[in-house]
Amino acid sequence: MSGSPNQGRAEGGAAGGAKIRAEGVATDPTVRHTDGRIDRTAAATTELRQPLPLRCGLILPNRLAKAAMTERLSGTDYAPNALHEALYRRWAAPLPGDSGAAIGLQITGNMLVDPRNLESGGNIVPLWQGAAPQTNPASARAVREGMQAALQRMAAAAKSGGAQAWVQLSQAGRQCSRFNTARPVAPSAVGLSKLGLFARPRALRSEELPGIVEAFARTARIVVDAGFDGVQVHAAHGYLLSQFLSPITNRRTDAYGGALENRARLLLAVVDAVREAIGPGRALAVKLNSADFQRGGFAEGEAMQVAGWLDAAGIDLLEISGGSYERLAFFDGKAKGGADAPVRASSRAREAYFMAFAEQLRQQVSVPLMLTGGFRTAEGMGHALRSGAVHVVGVARPMLLDPAWGAKALAGQAPALDMPRISVGLRQADDLAEAGYWDHQVERVARGLEPVPDFGSWAGLMHITKREAGKGLAKRFARKRNMPWPPER
Numbered sequence: 001m002s003g004s005p006n007q008g009r010a011e012g013g014a015a016g017g018a019k020i021r022a023e024g025v026a027t028d029p030t031v032r033h034t035d036g037r038i039d040r041t042a043a044a045t046t047e048l049r050q051p052l053p054l055r056c057g058l059i060l061p062n063r064l065a066k067a068a069m070t071e072r073l074s075g076t077d078y079a080p081n082a083l084h085e086a087l088y089r090r091w092a093a094p095l096p097g098d099s100g101a102a103i104g105l106q107i108t109g110n111m112l113v114d115p116r117n118l119e120s121g122g123n124i125v126p127l128w129q130g131a132a133p134q135t136n137p138a139s140a141r142a143v144r145e146g147m148q149a150a151l152q153r154m155a156a157a158a159k160s161g162g163a164q165a166w167v168q169l170s171q172a173g174r175q176c177s178r179f180n181t182a183r184p185v186a187p188s189a190v191g192l193s194k195l196g197l198f199a200r201p202r203a204l205r206s207e208e209l210p211g212i213v214e215a216f217a218r219t220a221r222i223v224v225d226a227g228f229d230g231v232q233v234h235a236a237h238g239y240l241l242s243q244f245l246s247p248i249t250n251r252r253t254d255a256y257g258g259a260l261e262n263r264a265r266l267l268l269a270v271v272d273a274v275r276e277a278i279g280p281g282r283a284l285a286v287k288l289n290s291a292d293f294q295r296g297g298f299a300e301g302e303a304m305q306v307a308g309w310l311d312a313a314g315i316d317l318l319e320i321s322g323g324s325y326e327r328l329a330f331f332d333g334k335a336k337g338g339a340d341a342p343v344r345a346s347s348r349a350r351e352a353y354f355m356a357f358a359e360q361l362r363q364q365v366s367v368p369l370m371l372t373g374g375f376r377t378a379e380g381m382g383h384a385l386r387s388g389a390v391h392v393v394g395v396a397r398p399m400l401l402d403p404a405w406g407a408k409a410l411a412g413q414a415p416a417l418d419m420p421r422i423s424v425g426l427r428q429a430d431d432l433a434e435a436g437y438w439d440h441q442v443e444r445v446a447r448g449l450e451p452v453p454d455f456g457s458w459a460g461l462m463h464i465t466k467r468e469a470g471k472g473l474a475k476r477f478a479r480k481r482n483m484p485w486p487p488e489r
């Protein structure tokens with residue numbers, strides 16, 4: 001597919017952020033065989049294959065999205081490379097003989113809007129123009145052109161099976177490791193305790209916030225110009241925008257702290273600026289926590305209110321997740337070690353971690369919802385779509401244990417997958433081991449190798465430490481200390 005923003009556009013679609021009430025899929029929930037047997041897998045497949053028109057006028061070819069997964073693959077040029085292309089091409093591939101798109105939407109791993117506050121040493125930073133763009137404009141131009149070409153190749157790979165490709169945009173704030181910086185920035189100087197891996201952040205000054213909004217907007221423009229169909233603003237999982245939303249990490253006394261409308265101000269400013277930058281015909285999504293799952297944190301009622309504001313702002317899709325580095329709820333749907341808001345039993349039964357929240361939220365907003373976390377079967381996905389609450393199902397880890405899992409799900413052949421239990425016996429290290437386990441699978445998929453489900457927990461821990469130390473330090477030394485950001489145009 002080409003990078004044309006008109007590709008996949010709804011005929012007479014609602015353009016310019018106009019409101020459409022997104023309905024759930026209206027299909028017969030079951031397929032009845034001639035002998036009377038009811039086949040729920042076939043029914044779920046039908047539901048998954050329904051296209052979804054978005055407010056911006058684009059149409060998702062089906063309801064299955066590969067959720068964002070950080071690739072950790074870029075080098076000191078902060079750019080996508082051949083491994084990114086191979087990874088997204090593999091995920092994009094339909095099954096042989098299947099004429100439809102494999103997955104409907106590929107959301108990239110988070111690309112960062114600031115090289116000084118990365119989520120991983122392997123992150124892509126589309127705005128990167130070299131270490132001294134201000135003093136060396138010719139070299140900055142060459143870096144910009146190289147970045148644009150690399151992003152174009154990545155977009156083309158991600159769209160090669162007929163999917164739409166959106167870039168997830170983020171700023172890591174305090175969740176940026178010491179390998180990358182000794183002085184991360186955050187809403188307030190509230191540290192993150194995790195084996196000493198994260199330095200205590202400095203509170204952002206109010207006058208620095210417009211620069212952050214600008215970095216999101218300019219990055220969004222760069223990626224859509226490179227052929228991506230849209231962007232997703234990452235306001236979940238404890239990264240900077242999510243830190244602003246949470247009263248635990250946001251203790252500001254200015255217009256960006258205190259009342260919820262103040263804590264949401266930066267996110268809403270980013271959403272407006274990004275829309276302005278990409279125009280009405282590209283997709284704009286947000287990933288939001290249903291809750292932080294921490295006492296005194298961002299809670300479900302507040303998430304509903306923020307979702308309402310995002311709906312009114314005219315976004316195209318709202319993805320629901322939950323948790324942060326302190327509570328990895330997005331990986332299991334519940335708070336570890338003393339949950340004050342554990343996963344509801346009803347959600348567990350329906351496999352998606354945040355299903356009950358999505359059902360409640362559906363009553364309040366008209367924006368289409370994407371639900372991610374825990375989907376493992378066609379039946380589970382079909383149930384969520386049929387509920388009318390959810391319009392897109394997001395899957396992440398199944399695509400690492402079987403890179404064709406999405407294509408198989410659409411064909412009604414998704415294998416049941418056992419998720420590994422990753423543990424080295426120490427909770428804080430377990431989270432890292434888990435990240436390393438999955439990162440190893442990302443790299444194998446990118447290299448065209450088969451995943452290794454029995455990669456051990458300790459191996460995962462070693463892998464992530466080596467990767468983040470190597471790439472994080474290399475990138476840290478590739479940029480200048482105190483470099484101005486965002487760079488001049």
Ligand SMILES: Cc1cc2nc3c(=O)[nH]c(=O)nc-3n(C[C@H](O)[C@H](O)[C@H](O)COP(=O)(O)O)c2cc1C
Nearest residue numbers: 067068069070109110330372373374395396397438
């Ligand atoms: C290797 C890996 C990397 C991830 N990176 C991101 C990311 O960059 N942005 C994000 O929003 N979520 C990220 N996630 C979380 C997933 O998008 C998803 O919310 C979570 O894995 C739950 O979905 P699942 O049960 O289908 O795996 C990542 C997950 C994995 C396994």
